[in-house]
Amino acid sequence: xxxxxxxxxxxxxxxxxxxxxxxxxxxxxxxxxxxxxxxxxxxxxxxxxxxxxxxxxxxxxxxxxxxxxxxxxxxxxxxxxxxxxxxxxxxxxxxxxxxxxxxxxxxxxxxxxxxxxxxxxxxxxxxxxxxxxxxxxxxxxxxxxxxxxxxxxxxxxxxxxxxxxxxxxxxxxxxxxxxxxxxxxxxxxxxxxxxxxxxxxxxxxxxxxxxxxxxxxxxxxxxxxxxxxxxxxxxxxxxxxxxxxxxxxxxxxxxxxxxxxxxxxxxxxxxxxxxxxxxxxxxxxxxxxxxxxxxxxxxxxxxxxxxxxxxxxxxxxxxxxxxxxxxxxxxxxxxxxxxxxxxxxxxxxxxxxxxxxxxxxxxxxxxxxxxxxxxxxxxxxxxxxxxxxxxxxxxxxxxxxxxxxxxxxxxxxxxx
Numbered sequence: 001x002x003x004x005x006x007x008x009x010x011x012x013x014x015x016x017x018x019x020x021x022x023x024x025x026x027x028x029x030x031x032x033x034x035x036x037x038x039x040x041x042x043x044x045x046x047x048x049x050x051x052x053x054x055x056x057x058x059x060x061x062x063x064x065x066x067x068x069x070x071x072x073x074x075x076x077x078x079x080x081x082x083x084x085x086x087x088x089x090x091x092x093x094x095x096x097x098x099x100x101x102x103x104x105x106x107x108x109x110x111x112x113x114x115x116x117x118x119x120x121x122x123x124x125x126x127x128x129x130x131x132x133x134x135x136x137x138x139x140x141x142x143x144x145x146x147x148x149x150x151x152x153x154x155x156x157x158x159x160x161x162x163x164x165x166x167x168x169x170x171x172x173x174x175x176x177x178x179x180x181x182x183x184x185x186x187x188x189x190x191x192x193x194x195x196x197x198x199x200x201x202x203x204x205x206x207x208x209x210x211x212x213x214x215x216x217x218x219x220x221x222x223x224x225x226x227x228x229x230x231x232x233x234x235x236x237x238x239x240x241x242x243x244x245x246x247x248x249x250x251x252x253x254x255x256x257x258x259x260x261x262x263x264x265x266x267x268x269x270x271x272x273x274x275x276x277x278x279x280x281x282x283x284x285x286x287x288x289x290x291x292x293x294x295x296x297x298x299x300x301x302x303x304x305x306x307x308x309x310x311x312x313x314x315x316x317x318x319x320x321x322x323x324x325x326x327x328x329x330x331x332x333x334x335x336x337x338x339x340x341x342x343x344x345x346x347x348x349x350x351x352x353x354x355x356x357x358x359x360x361x362x363x364x365x366x367x368x369x370x371x372x373x374x375x376x377x378x379x380x381x382x383x384x385x386x387x388x389x390x391x392x393x394x395x396x397x398x399x400x401x402x403x404x405x406x407x408x409x410x411x412x413x414x415x416x
Contacts (some may be wrong), residue, residue: 018151023143023202030196031136032159034094037189038129039167041101042066044175044182045122046251047267050258051175052113056251060375062115063247066122067368069130074365077131078357079218082350086135086204091197093128093135098190100124101183108180125186134360138352139204141344150286153340157333158282164329165275172267205349222354225347230406232359235298235339238407239363241397242305245390247370249309252383253321260316269322277326278333285337294338295401295408301331302398309394313387 018024045066046059081089100121107117137156144152174181226232250270257266288297308324315321339359347355377386401407 018144018148018155021144021148023200024140024152026196026200027136027139027143028155028159030090030193030200031132031156032163033189033196034097034129034132034193035160035163036167036170037097037101037186038125039163040171040174040182040189041122041125041186042171043168043267044171045118047172047175047254048108048113048118048179049115050254056255056379057375058115059251059254060372062118062122063251063371063375064368065119066126067247067364067371068123069127070361070367071365073127073130074134074357074361075219075222075354077134078222078354079215081131081135081138081353081357082205082218086139086353087197087200089135090132090139090204091194093132094190094194094197097125097128097132098187098194100128101187101190105180105183105187108183109178113179121183130360134353134356135204137340137356138349141349141352142204143200143202149344150289150337150341153344154282154286154337157285157337157340158279160336161275161278161282161329161333163275164278165272168267168270168275169272176263218354221351222356222358225351225355226358226362229346231295232342234401234404234407236359236362238298238302238397238401240366241393242302243364244366244370244373245393247367248374248377248386248390249312251371251374251378252312252387253318255378255383256316256321257318262318266318269318270325273322274325274329276329278329281330281333282337285334286341288334289338289341293409294342297331297335297338298407299398299401301328301335302394302401304328304331306391306394306398309387310391313384313391 045062049055049058049062104118104121107114140152140156141149170185171182174185226236253270254267257263292300305328308327312321312324343352343356343359374386377389381389
């Protein structure tokens, strides 16, 4: 494999601060545009179904379609991201996702709300973003010096949280004006990312040695690597449980707002409040990693959710319902920074895409089923009953983490 035309060869300079790394800034900003659009679509798809038909089950179905690629596409994405030019993968994803969002905007502008089409667009957006994010995470180590990796991961996590903070209120706010506007805005975000990625000079991967490739073997290589890492193996399973349960926690405010006659724009406050906590957590991530063990952060995140989710179960007050999202996003962001820095340090670049895909599929793959479960749970039980059911599983997960030595004792080396 050769570098792309116009790319810069050689390792990034460690003596230059990260803020002066032009390629990292462009990559950071481009991915931010894509993530902002993705965050808008995540809230708008179920919101559209709830406001159009009042069906929580329908909302769960479209959310399921958007999250299903995490289970079906994640492992193949890792294989192809390690095979193909990562920059081209990201730009193609932007182009395809933009086309899907334009189709949704056009139909909605014509007054057509068709659930199968929404599911198809949600699935396409989800699949493109998986390829995009795996490629982007694998590319970071090639555009920054090794000494800057923890800080770069922290800034990327902050960007993701900012996208969530701005994307959800922007999506629900635009939806409250015209139903098709957030879909058009998402398409614009993808096109801005497409342009920005083309201006990055440094290649997104190291030179590859040509060898015989067997797709089936490559498909499972990331899973085999993950299984050999005891800490990551247990932690990703615990995170998978919390992500499954988070679908119910995230949908509950939508149901409360709808039942109390609130505006759809209020749903975006969940993203804003959670985004503030997430940004603060991401900014503090590298600092906290120098003071707390990685295993301690896993237990802290689980324990925080175990305390705050039951508090949400007994209120319909929107401030009390929304505030826990800030704290949970803070601990989640810090944990993501630690996990990202850990992965960047221990995974070889030539299998980074597959290893990252294995971790993401294991931790996020159940989200699609979680969205369906959320729709059923909130349709059968009251909001209080659904959240208390979630709490019971969170408490059990916290105790399991405390009792597992490989999780409790895990740590990471972070330069001071």
